Amino acid sequence: MLETARQYRRCKKSPVEKTRAFLEKIRSDTFNAFITVDEAGALQGAQVAEELLKSPDAGALAGIPVAIKDNICTRGVRTTCASKILSGFVPTYDATVVKKLKEQGAVILGKTNLDEFAMGSTTTSSIAGPTRNPRDPSRTPGGSSGGSGAAVAAGLCAGALGSDTGGSIRMPASFCGITGLKPTYGSVSRYGLVAFASSLDQIGPMAPTARDAAVLFDAIKGYDPLDSTSVPRDYGPTDLDGIDLKGLRIGVPEEFFGEGLNQEVKAAVQSGIAVLEDMGGRIVEVGLPHAGYGVAVFYIVATAEASSNLARYDGVRYGLRVQDPLDLGDMYARTRATGFGPEVKRRIMLGTYVLSAGYYDAYYRKASQVRTLIAEDFRSAFSRCDIIAGPTTPVTAFRLDEMIDDPLSLYLLDIYTIPANLAGLPALSMPCGFDSLGLPVGMQLMAPHFREDLLLGAGISFQDRTAYHQEGS
């Protein structure tokens, strides 16, 4: 991304040329990374960028072609959430992140595939069909931002935006061998992000390197009055030179290295942590005793919020409406039966159940209390360390034909990513090695609220020292 920006400034390449080259590559994409490609809009954006670049004040993103997950609204370009229920929906406004990218001259190539409504970890439950992992097309790219992950890994865009509710940026980043950041809750506007679980959802960057992720993050972060959970504060730029790791206290929680973690993933993550130590980091043992309850808490809280958020898909104002309804109730019930896929229905049902009379205290209230304990674990861990390091996922990318038809086993893949969402913390995944099949392994770094500078800084310094982010791509 930064190299392209330099080429533009030396007039070696132009945004229109570069955009044409990406569009050409997308046309022969065999991974099914995109749901919608906006060729006309992209070329128009590239022309605007050429004008912008005539000014010495043009930012790093001017003329850079990027892709947007298809649950983020784009004015005039259909936004599907990979769901039949949004058929025909064309947003009348840009999400704040899209508006910001456009203002800085970024070129929007199109909209990337996802699990329906971002509910999944495989990018298979999509009306557009499954996305394949560019590292091995017989395997899943992870999910739910698997289209963005695959597009970045296959070089179909310079960078992309994803969304992360329980790991949906970090898991595909890990499976596809790229860098992904889930920012602090409240640091990136959610205005125009189709809501799944509002107390957990965050938009974030996915890119080939931590440096590129930092450029994208700097472009989209900041206070937005249109998002009532946006946090007003000074958001300074990220130092793209990285940070000195000398003396940085790196917390390693034993709970992240126990049962269920694949041994090859464990070895790669430990070697990644050893590199950080070698660069001057100081390893500190920390405990996150309640982290193991994260999956149970998440699938109560997230589905409860989803059952409420997805009530808006009723066939009235936009999207699908069934033909010849008997009455309003019949229209709602049949539209939702036809429009939602099985996983979305499962989660709406679960969320409705845990909020229903007689079960609220046992499930929703209990889960919200355990959520407090998980957040307190982090507060106490961060009194002893600056960042926390561990695996992003317990396994590497698995084969699409070996996919287990059991929702609960898929939920358990989120075990290491969910805690950061529950506590609202920033977390980064970056490549730290490979398994014996040559599939990438992701290392996850977590930091206190608003300390993305530590995550991106450590990521940049780590990648200046290692080549995992370049290998195999």
Place this chain on the structure above:
Amino acid sequence: MKITDGEVLHVAALARIRLDNSEARGLRSDLDKILGYMDILAAVDTTGVNPTHHPLPLVNAMRDDREQGCQDLADVLRNAPQHEDGYIAVPRVI
């Protein structure tokens, strides 16, 4: 058994999703397994612990009560499955 067939149909009615019999059976078995897993939370002592509904201690976000622009009606109606005279049309309610 955590959840009965009757409860599945009751929840589906609350969620306004029509289920056919085979879907209802599948969901009962899936939800049963998932809710069974949630039992691990019973082991956590949460006496006196306040629930967290939001990860940051933000209070209400208010803005000045001033008129602002809004979306164009024609744009918005283009997304509606059915509309008449500038209104979104639905089946007869009364």
